Amino acid sequence: MFEAHSINAEHKDLIHDIAYDYYGERMATCSSDQFVKVWDEDEHGNWHLTASWKAHSGSVWKVTWAHPEFGQVLATCSFDRTAAVWEEIVGEGSGPEARGSKHWIKRTNLVDSRTSVTDVKFAPKTLGLLLATCSADGFIRIYEAPDIMNLSQWTLQHDINCKLSCSCLTWNPSLSRLHSPMIAVGSDDSNPLLGAKIFIYEYSESSRRWVKAETLSSITDAVYDIAFAPNLGRNFHTLAIATKDVRIVTLKPIQDNMQTGVSHFETNIVAQFDDHYCTVWRVSWNFMGTILASSGDDGCVRLWKDNYINHWKCISVLKGDGTPVQGAETPVLATPPNSSTPAQQTPSTTRTISITTVTAEKPTLTVMCSNKWQPPVIKGRFSKSVWLGNPSEPTPPPLPFIAKK
Amino acid sequence: MSRPKWDVLWCPFHSDRFITWDSDAVLSLYEIGPRDNSIRDNDHIYLQISEHSIAELVSSITINNYAKCIDIYPQPEPDIVASGHANGKIVLNPKYMRTCNVVAWNPVDIHLIMSGLDKNSKEHSVLLWDVQHYPKGSERPIGEAGISETIHSAAWFKHDSRCLAFGANNKQLKVVDFRDSAKVVNVTSTKAVYNLSANPHNNYQLLSHVDNLITVWDTRYFEKPIVTIAPQRQVTKVLWCPTRRNLIGTLHKDSAGLHLFDIQYCGTEDTEPGVLERVVLPPWHSPISFSWHLTDENRLLAISLQGVTDYTVCERITLNWSARSCLMWNYAFKSFKYINSEDSIYKELSDISVLTKRRAILEYGLLTDLAQNGDIAENESLKNLWQWLYLSRSLVEDGTIQSPDNKHPGVRTILKLESQQNLSNGFLKSEVIHRSWADIGSNYTTKIYRSPDREKSLFLCGLRFDKETNTAYDNAYLEKLEREGAYAKAAAFAVFNLCLRQAIDILNRGASKKQATILNMVAMALSGFSEERTTLWRESCQKSRSQLSDPYLRATFGFLTSDNDSYESVLNENGMTVEDRIAFALIFLSDNKLHEYLKRLTQKLIEEGNLAGFLLTGASMESIQLLNKYLEITSDVQSCTLIAVRAFTPKLLQENQVQVWITNYRHLLNAWKLWFQRARFDIAMKSTIPQERPPQQIHVSCNFCGKSISAFMQGLSRTRVPFRLGTTPNKLKMTACPNCRKPLPRCAICLMHMGTVSGLQTAPSPGGSRSEECDIKVTEFNSWFTWCLTCKHGGHSEHISQWFRQHTECPVTSCNCRCSSLDYTRNATVT
Incomplete structure (x- = not known):
């Protein structure tokens, strides 16, 4: 029977995030034990721990890599109310042993938040060296390193108040020049009466500020993770959402409102799955945005794929311990909840x-x-x-x- | 507040045993075993506690109805029930006519047990008993505390075995030390006095609750709680998780969920810890009480009116997916699990990124022969498209089709159908030919249409219109189809050639070869063909046509039975390939109908993202729409990009959408580190625009005057002065700036000026091929200048690379730059 490969994690507490670098050859992990660890893959495909350091004085929630063009740079955020930028540098010691020895040093500490910083993400490379953080006090902050050679200088460019405790954010990775920079942010506020939990902000070139372009009013439960799919030149954006179920939403820009400078979107929930039974924790897209992986309270990793236009279905289920779930071979076709055909009305599982x-x-x-x-x-x-x-x-x-x- | 009697407790020393206590005051001891489907001894009572385990009743005992609390004797003893019973005995000690609210064994001095009683004036409520040295007859407790107090809950400290914390009188939490004559050493006032328990991972922390409040206390700062949690519902049970630090599990009234509170400490002591709440919904219904397993991680038992549930709380799983198709997630905090594209389970996912990468490595789309690219694609529709591109290009290049700018014109382009106004201009002007069904001796005729444009379009469909016989499908083609076993297709084409007899022969041959009786039957049916509109044959054919499984056979009968030359049933036969349908339309449809049909078909194929539609659109704006739709469906940005780069005109390549594809595809190649493939792709892209040369990207400028030296060098080469850097002895030595006559920088090793040959010439290698290779190169890389981007020192690349084989620091004296280590790509390849 198949079993997934395993690496000894060497963390002493809950692991909160795994991040790959641009090439997928390096991996950073962070944990409640306040440590960040960096792993490198050798030519045989084995992963080795190459660095481990205490990065914060609280649980480290997220870790993320910058584009390699800016060097080997990581950003972390933590319960200790700070976000930090780290750079790998070559050791100072002389002599043959010290040659090529590398270590990570803290380049900056971003201390603007008064509450736990819940997510941190570098912007797509084309926007420069930009970093977005979001925090439990409901602020999205966007920092920029004006001089990419000097990672210790970051200026707070924008702060956006979402008014709800933020839990996750994602940049739209679209490489098209027609799409303005876009961020989606999710809130883990559990009170459904406070309304929508996902906001989409767009940078307006004319007013030089971030404006709220869309609110996904259909999602009122706490959102734990959110991820834009790689765009690849499609003319719509796909957003995966981890809330009490897995949801996939497409956002199609409507062309009409060009004068105001604010885009509008036609949003569609194209898939909705409650197979995780209760809470969905994380969602992640494959490299070309065709398969979605999600993890949830059932202790399983589930993989979803679009068979044809918006016909998503579960294609594989893996238990947390790496063994596949029996009987997952005959999943039912999932249908979008707004599908017009009556036979496909039930949200399928x-x-x-x-x-x-x-x-x-x-x-x-x-x-x-x-x-x-x-x-x-x-x-x-x-x-x-x-x-x-x-x-x-x-x-x-x-x-x-x-x-x- | 009366405690519900239902409770469940794990045995401290038997990891698979637990005790339940139900409303009938029955204490039952269960042992957990695997659930098997074998026939069970029916004398046993068992509870199903989870999907694959059951709990078998070991023994049970009825205790007095007035019993209010239990605790299990914390020692591995063969007879656990006796200890449970012992608890009961102490609680039921007849001397005290008060309710006993709590009993607790001392976890260290295991012979000690305390009991906490209800209030009675002038009497102690906390009593400590010694079961080992129980003085016969005297029945006196060995320690007493808490005069005139009601005891709600109590907990021993593990590290300080004689210290006991208890909640009293609905308003106080107290800590007593029995070593010091039961002195109250610590006290705080709070209403949260219920379910007091000590943190198993922290010697100073206590946990208690009241109604809508959960409090965590530190006995060193006992004045106020260090953490207060105010849940929305009334709390019924709170417990520290023994297997994970700082995790509290709680049950709430009228709530089916188990609430987990993770207490987060910040490094600095003065900040208040934060609390993260998480709710899990195990498959139980309104649990009354629960108990954490002492050693199994996050495992718990919950009891409700309906039974006992064994449940393990899953830790949060985080996951990520890399550019190299590795899906990684964590399994609790012990390990990471991953699957990658090599694994069988991953292959089942048919991830397009794996396929795209494989195609990219095989140089898909970049091979000179367009048709070969299709073979790499391993996809039928892509293969057809690449073959069509090959076909259309060769037709244009050998002059069969006149198309000066566009090497890949579509059928609609050739028929000049793309703009509306042409229709009124009489765009086609086809010649109508009435052709008879000659080979069955009938003089019934069918109209076919001819024009030069139609013939060219037929070429694009892979067919040649024979002017002698007025047939589109020549016999060689039909024979080829027959050899391939496509009898139905061959027969259909023979019928389209109006050669019914030939079609019947083909079918009969097919029937005998393939042992397919259906072909015989079809041949028989065909032979009954009559041109009359109202015959029985025609009627029955139309009815049973839909029963045929082969689309070409259906089309054959559709053709034979159609009225008014509309041929709808052939044209809308989706089983036929698009090029066959178009070819049919080109032969049999009148100009207006052809225009309508092709327009409709183009629209439909674009909407479906069907690549076969490329035949109609050719390389045009419409094909961008088509490829975009295909991209949205398949995410195959690679094919879109490469088809665009190979087939589109320079003008179309400048379209924004196409540029987005190109950017995206280059991004994919970059992330896969397929540098060579990306370079070849860039070359292929630039080669479509022969006039436009890429601008010079690197300039060498003088240190002193800042003017470009390279510009001067280009000037030299243009005036045909043999300028070669360090190859021939009679080269032009440019050691000074041509503008300001100041010397160029020196090599840090040999101290020669830039532009001079490096002194160390490598000995010619014995292999002849190698030296030939060197001769081809204009300049030798070794003599080139290279420099560090950080300290700006450098020299001949040969010298420099030799230097860094042995050193880490810059060769320039007093420069401490670690040039080579800073070069990340170099390190990546070296290590």
Whole structure:
């Protein structure tokens, strides 16, 4: 049976982020143990820990690489209310052993936030050396290093108040000159009454400031992660959202409002999956933006792919420990919730079909089945029962399985 | 506040045993085992606690209905139940007619147990008992504390075995030290007195709650809580997680979720720790109580009215996907797991980026022979497109089709259908020929259309119109199809040639070769062809046509039974390839109908992103739309870019959309470090615009006057002075700036001026091929100047590279620059 490759993590607490460099040959990880670690891949495809240092005085939430054109540069953000920029430099010592020895030094500490800094991302290279941070106090801050040779000087160029605690941000990676710089930010505020949790900001060249271009009003639950797909020259943007379910939204610029300088978008939720059962933590796109990976509270990594125009479906499920989930080979086609065909109205999951097969195989479970409770189908690290009935009905309890005679 | 009786507790020393306590005051000890489907001894009572495990009842005991609390004796003993029972006994100590709210074994001095009682005036409520040295008959506790107080909860400190913390009277938390005659050593006033517990990872921290408040205390700063959490609902149970630091699990009233609070400390002591809340929804229903497993990470048991659930909380998984198609995620904090493009499971994903990279390495799209590029693509429609590009280019180049600017004109371009006004100008003016069905001896005729443009278009469809016989499909082509086993297709084309007899022969041959009776049946049906509009044959053919599985057979009957020369059933037969349908339309459709049909078909193919539509659009603005749609569906930016670069005119290449593709494709190649492929791609891109030479990118300027030296060098070469840098002995030695006559920089090693040959000439290598290779080069790289971008020192590249083989620092005295280490790409290749 297939099992994923494994690397000993050597972190002492929860790992919050994994970041690859531009080429995918280096990897940085960060953790609640306040350390950042850098890993390098050798020519045989094995990963080696090459640097590890205490980067902050609180949990390190995110780590991200700058484009290699700017050197070997990392940015981190932490619960300690700061973000930091790190550069790898060659060691000072003389002699043959010290030759080529490298270490990371802190170039700057960005201390503008009064609360935990929850995400940090470098802008696409074409915009220069720009860094966006977002924090729990609801501010997006955009810093710029005017002199790319001097990484210790960063100026705060913009601060944007989202008014809701921010948890994640993503730059639109589009390389087209027709698309102005764009940031999407998500909030982990759990109160649905406060409205939309995803805001999209665009840089307006004429007014020289960031303006709110779009609010995704359909998403009112806490958002934990957000990721723009690589654009590759499509004329719409694709945004993956980790909230209580996995959602994929497309944003198509509408051409009409050229005078105001603010773009408008036609937004469509093209896929929505609640297979992770409860909370979805992270989403990540493959290099060309065709497959989405998501992780969630079911302890699984799920992969989603667009089969044809906006027909997303689950193509693989991997358990957190690296083994594939059995029975994931026959997933159901997912349909966009706004699909007009009535047969495809239900937000699909992989469950419905698998359950009927389970029932058919195991007649001994009829007691439970008649009670609408199913033995768990998703074989994650823990068990999960699946409720098949109308969600509005009161949920019957799982029966204790007492076979006393 | 009365505690619910339902509770569940893990045995401290048996990792697979636990005790439940239900409303009937029955204490039951269960042992967890794997769930197997084998026939079970029905005498056993068991609970299903998770998907693949059950808990088997080991023993149970009914304790007194008045029992209010339990605790398990913290020692591995064979008879755990006895200890549970022992608890009961102490609680039920008859001497005290008060409710006992809490019992707790001392975790270190295991013979000690405390009990906390309800309030009684002038009497102690905290009593310490010694079960080992229980004085017979006296039944006196060995320690007492808390006069006239109600004890709500209590917890022993692990590190300080005689210290006990307890919550009293709904308003105080107290710490007593039994070594010092039960003196209260620490006290704070708070309403949060319930479920007091000590942090297993921190000696000073206590946790307690009341209604809508969870508090964490540090006994060193006992005045106020270090952390307060105010959940929205009433808290029913709070517990420290024993396997992870600073994690609290709580249950709330009327909430099915388990709330986890992760306490985040900042390095500096003066800042208040933050709390991260996380809610998990395990498959249980309104749990009453739960218990963390002492050693298994994040595992817990929860009890509700319906049963017991065994559950393990998953740690958050973060994940990322690299440019080299490696998907990495963390498994708790122990390890990272990853899959990459080599793995079988990854191959099943059919990730386009893996395919794109493989094609790029094989120089897809850059091969001189256009058709060969299609073979690399491993995709039928791309292969067809590349072959068509080859075909159209060769047709244009050998002059069959006149198209001066565009090497790849589409059918619509050739028929001049692209602009509307042509229609009124009588754009086609085709000649109509009435051709009879000669080979069946019928004089029934079918109209076919001819014009030079139609014939050229047929060439683009891969067909040649025979002027003698007025047929488009020659016999050699039909025989080739037959050899390939495409009998239905060959027969259809024979019918389109109006050679019914030939078609029947083909089908019969096919039937005998392939043992396919269906072909025989079709041949039989064909032979009954009659030209009359109202015959039974025609009627039944139209009905059963849709039953045929082969699209070409369907088209054959569609052609034979169509009315009024409309041929809708052939033209809309999607199973036929696009070029076959267009070829058919070119032969049989009148000018107006052809125009309409091609327009509609183009629209449809563009909407579908079907690459076969390239035949209609050619290299034009419409084809950009087509490729863009194809890109949106497949994300294959590589094919779009390369088709554009190879087929588009320079003007089309300047279109914004095309430039975006090119930028994106170069970005992909960069991230894969496919430098050679990118360079070749750039060359291919520039070569489409022969006039425009890329601007000079590097200039060498004088240190003193700042004027370009290279400009002067170019001038020299233009005046045909043999200017060669360090190759021939009679070269022009340019050691000074031609403008200001100041000397050029010196090599840091040999101290010769730039422009002189480096003294060390490498000995000619024994292999002849090598030296020939060197001769071809205009200048030897070794004699070139190179310099460090940081300290600006440099010299002949041969000298410099030799120097850095042994040194890290700059060769210039007093310069400490580590030039070679700063060169990241060099380091990457060396290590």
